[in-house]
Amino acid sequence: MEVSGYPRPDGSVGFRNHVAVLSSVGCANDITLRLGRMHPNVLTLTQREGCAQLGEDKEQTTRTLVGLGRNPNLAAVLVVGLGCESITSDYLANEIARSGKPVEHLIALEEGGLKPSLAKGTRILDRMIREASRIQRVPCGLEHLTLGIKCGLTDTTSGLSANPATGLAADRLIDAGGRVIFGETPEVIGAEHILARRAASPEVKDKLFRLIAQCEERVRATGTDIRGANPSPGNIAGGISSIEEKSLGAIKKGGSRTLQGVLAYGQIPNGQGLFFMDGPGRTPEALTGLCACGAQVLIFPTGKGSPGGAPLAPVIKVTGNPRTAEFLADHIDLDVSGIIKGGASLEESGERIFQELLAVASGKATKAEALGLGGISIWTIGSPM
Amino acid sequence: MKNAIIVDEKDNVATALDDLEPGDVVRAGFGDKAVEIRMKGEVKYGHKFALSRLAKGEHVIKYGETIGQMDADVDRGEHVHVHNMLGLRATGEP
Numbered sequence: 142m143e144v145s146g147y148p149r150p151d152g153s154v155g156f157r158n159h160v161a162v163l164s165s166v167g168c169a170n171d172i173t174l175r176l177g178r179m180h181p182n183v184l185t186l187t188q189r190e191g192c193a194q195l196g197e198d199k200e201q202t203t204r205t206l207v208g209l210g211r212n213p214n215l216a217a218v219l220v221v222g223l224g225c226e227s228i229t230s231d232y233l234a235n236e237i238a239r240s241g242k243p244v245e246h247l248i249a250l251e252e253g254g255l256k257p258s259l260a261k262g263t264r265i266l267d268r269m270i271r272e273a274s275r276i277q278r279v280p281c282g283l284e285h286l287t288l289g290i291k292c293g294l295t296d297t298t299s300g301l302s303a304n305p306a307t308g309l310a311a312d313r314l315i316d317a318g319g320r321v322i323f324g325e326t327p328e329v330i331g332a333e334h335i336l337a338r339r340a341a342s343p344e345v346k347d348k349l350f351r352l353i354a355q356c357e358e359r360v361r362a363t364g365t366d367i368r369g370a371n372p373s374p375g376n377i378a379g380g381i382s383s384i385e386e387k388s389l390g391a392i393k394k395g396g397s398r399t400l401q402g403v404l405a406y407g408q409i410p411n412g413q414g415l416f417f418m419d420g421p422g423r424t425p426e427a428l429t430g431l432c433a434c435g436a437q438v439l440i441f442p443t444g445k446g447s448p449g450g451a452p453l454a455p456v457i458k459v460t461g462n463p464r465t466a467e468f469l470a471d472h473i474d475l476d477v478s479g480i481i482k483g484g485a486s487l488e489e490s491g492e493r494i495f496q497e498l499l500a501v502a503s504g505k506a507t508k509a510e511a512l513g514l515g516g517i518s519i520w521t522i523g524s525p526m
Numbered sequence: 527m528k529n530a531i532i533v534d535e536k537d538n539v540a541t542a543l544d545d546l547e548p549g550d551v552v553r554a555g556f557g558d559k560a561v562e563i564r565m566k567g568e569v570k571y572g573h574k575f576a577l578s579r580l581a582k583g584e585h586v587i588k589y590g591e592t593i594g595q596m597d598a599d600v601d602r603g604e605h606v607h608v609h610n611m612l613g614l615r616a617t618g619e620p
């Protein structure tokens with residue numbers, strides 16, 4: 142089984158060939174946005190963090206920005222900084238450049254503000270775009286593919302159809318030598334004992350239980366019930382009554398293979414197989430984290446449907462709810478409602494998802510991509526100072 | 527006939543696959559087996575109803591696992607959701 146992608150200097154493979162302009166700090170977003178407008182084919186990656194952050198919160202934002210920059214879907218990256226932020230553009234550029242790809246940065250306060258920054262930035266991007274355009278797709282094996290999985294706007298069809306069918310596709314990729322990362326820590330509460338049975342070692346199991354305990358502790362500290370935040374009002378309208386019910390359906394999206402490791406949010410894993418990433422269930426943060434872990438393609442099983450995309454990877458939207466498939470046809474890539482309605486088995490639907498994954502990896506545009514949807518939202522774990 | 531699905535044989539709730547009205551006779555299927563239930567309440571597509579009488583305090587079972595606890599008594603065929611069942615995890619209680 143083969144797909145095709147863009148070879149990168151570090152031996153990894155991109156399944157998209159973007160040149161990106163990335164803000165190191167929220168205060169640089171205006172420059173980043175204007176550079177993006179001057180180069181419509183460049184991926185414009187604005188984000189609001191990067192300064193006045195402390196400790197683990199700063200570390201997490203840094204790890205996420207570096208991971209996003211290193212994602213093999215990016216051929217080259219221009220990092221735009223202001224010059225007074227704590228996560229500096231030169232630090233990010235150096236860390237991203239360890240992947241061997243072309244990376245440059247500019248510091249607005251050293252260039253003389255907006256206009257000189259735009260002049261310099263546009264020269265850099267011109268060169269990067271022309272260089273990246275010469276990279277050709279070549280056939281490659283599935284060991285180069287990291288799939289990120291996140292479910293969203295869950296209803297009760299999710300756990301019965303789209304999630305388990307996605308899980309079968311995940312199993313297929315792992316069996317073919319690929320890597321799968323899924324996450325959403327709150328959405329394991331009540332189902333952790335099932336996931337833990339598949340842990341590769343006692344350490345992996347302990348780490349998973351620790352994450353769940355920390356997550357429940359964060360809820361306890363607020364003194365409020367998680368219900369209403371997660372399951373969200375939309376999930377509840379879709380028939381989900383508790384976090385346990387949501388979790389028991391949600392973990393099915395990760396398939397059935399051995400859990401090789403538990404990752405921090407945005408941490409790039411070592412090795413192949415299945416990994417769990419810590420992080421919230423909220424869609425923009427979850428998708429951003431998976432892209433920072435190196436996922437080049439994402440699958441998004443959904444119940445009631447969700448528009449939106451990811452920052453730098455195609456998102457394949459899959460639903461098992463026939464009403465969503467029809468009503469949100471602009472956003473849904475695959476309709477697997479035959480699993481519940483009859484007409485298609487879970488196995489057939491899993492195979493369809495897997496084949497779509499191969500097609501999308503090799504270049505087929507998803508609906509979210511065609512609409513140009515997506516953006517960075519980093520999971521912050523502290524208050525800015 | 528309208529339909530519902532039972533995910534695991536240990537379950538005491540089924541999930542509606544049609545919009546159900548009181549009085550409807552529903553086929554709740556588990557694999558090749560099925561039971562027929564007369565609905566006592568309105569249950570929308572994707573929502574759950576009790577397969578037997580459930581008393582306050584009783585665990586609600588779906589996927590063969592506990593998904594919460596009843597906060598009120600319900601009859602067979604009645605809607606089971608956030609208005610009459612509680613989650614047991616991450617409730618904010620010390």
